[in-house]
Amino acid sequence: DQQVKQNSPSLSVQEGRISILNCDYTNSMFDYFLWYKKYPAEGPTFLISISSIKDKNEDGRFTVFLNKSAKHLSLHIVPSQPGDSAVYFCAASADGNKLVFGAGTILRVKS
Amino acid sequence: GAVVSQHPSRVICKSGTSVKIECRSLDFQATTMFWYRQFPKQSLMLMATSNEGSKATYEQGVEKDKFLINHASLTLSTLTVTSAHPEDSSFYICSARDWRVETQYFGPGTRLLVL
Numbered sequence: 181d182q183q184v185k186q187n188s189p190s191l192s193v194q195e196g197r198i199s200i201l202n203c204d205y206t207n208s209m210f211d212y213f214l215w216y217k218k219y220p221a222e223g224p225t226f227l228i229s230i231s232s233i234k235d236k237n238e239d240g241r242f243t244v245f246l247n248k249s250a251k252h253l254s255l256h257i258v259p260s261q262p263g264d265s266a267v268y269f270c271a272a273s274a275d276g277n278k279l280v281f282g283a284g285t286i287l288r289v290k291s
Numbered sequence: 292g293a294v295v296s297q298h299p300s301r302v303i304c305k306s307g308t309s310v311k312i313e314c315r316s317l318d319f320q321a322t323t324m325f326w327y328r329q330f331p332k333q334s335l336m337l338m339a340t341s342n343e344g345s346k347a348t349y350e351q352g353v354e355k356d357k358f359l360i361n362h363a364s365l366t367l368s369t370l371t372v373t374s375a376h377p378e379d380s381s382f383y384i385c386s387a388r389d390w391r392v393e394t395q396y397f398g399p400g401t402r403l404l405v406l
Contacts, residue, residue, distance in 0.1 A: 212393050214394065214395075216397070221382065221400065221402065222399055222400060223295075223297070223384045223385075223386075223397035223398050223399045223400045224335070224384070224386075224397045225397070226394055226395070226396055226397070229393075229394055269334065269335070273393065276388075276393050278325065278337055278340055279325075279337070279386075279395055281334050281335050282334065283333075283334045284334055
């Protein structure tokens with residue numbers, strides 16, 4: 181039972197353009213959502229998070245949007261840079277409990 | 292930002308031996324730490340949740356006698372893979388939750404190869 185889904189296994193974007201990574205969830209009890217970036221053979225790096233009481237959170241080039249009614253969140257990276265190329269994981273938790281991860285999306289930013 | 296370290300970063304061992312992996316939160320206290328395993332081209336799989344001063348909670352299908360977890364202090368958790376076998380070869384990653392926020396910060400991971 182996949183509670184957090186990232187339906188796009190990969191995404192390719194031109195440098196300078198916007199990258200949009202999507203994530204859907206099924207558990208309505210989730211109240212905290214996070215995005216992590218991961219390089220091969222390294223641990224995930226925290227990027228940005230959002231609480232269910234908000235619908236948008238912005239940090240520099242990264243913005244996360246949350247649509248609770250659609251149970252959907254997205255990560256926008258603008259402008260995209262070649263160094264952003266990595267695997268991006270969406271994660272969710274309920275009441276501060278364990279994180280449930282999506283399968284990840286490979287982002288490739290072409291220069 | 293919060294820093295979590297893991298040691299060792301890589302370990303190669305013979306089948307049947309035990310391997311201990313340490314996870315430390317360097318600049319914050321973590322009442323809860325998590326241990327994950329990642330297989331090639333797959334997502335992170337939570338193995339267990341480690342709470343300081345109490346027994347770890349293991350996910351379904353994870354053998355608690357094989358993967359011993361100790362969370363002796365607010366900054367240190369250890370995972371011991373006992374009697375390791377080649378199928379235990381994997382990438383093990385820990386995370387620590389900063390008690391002040393809900394965010395988990397991850398260590399750099401440990402690559403285990405059992406020969």
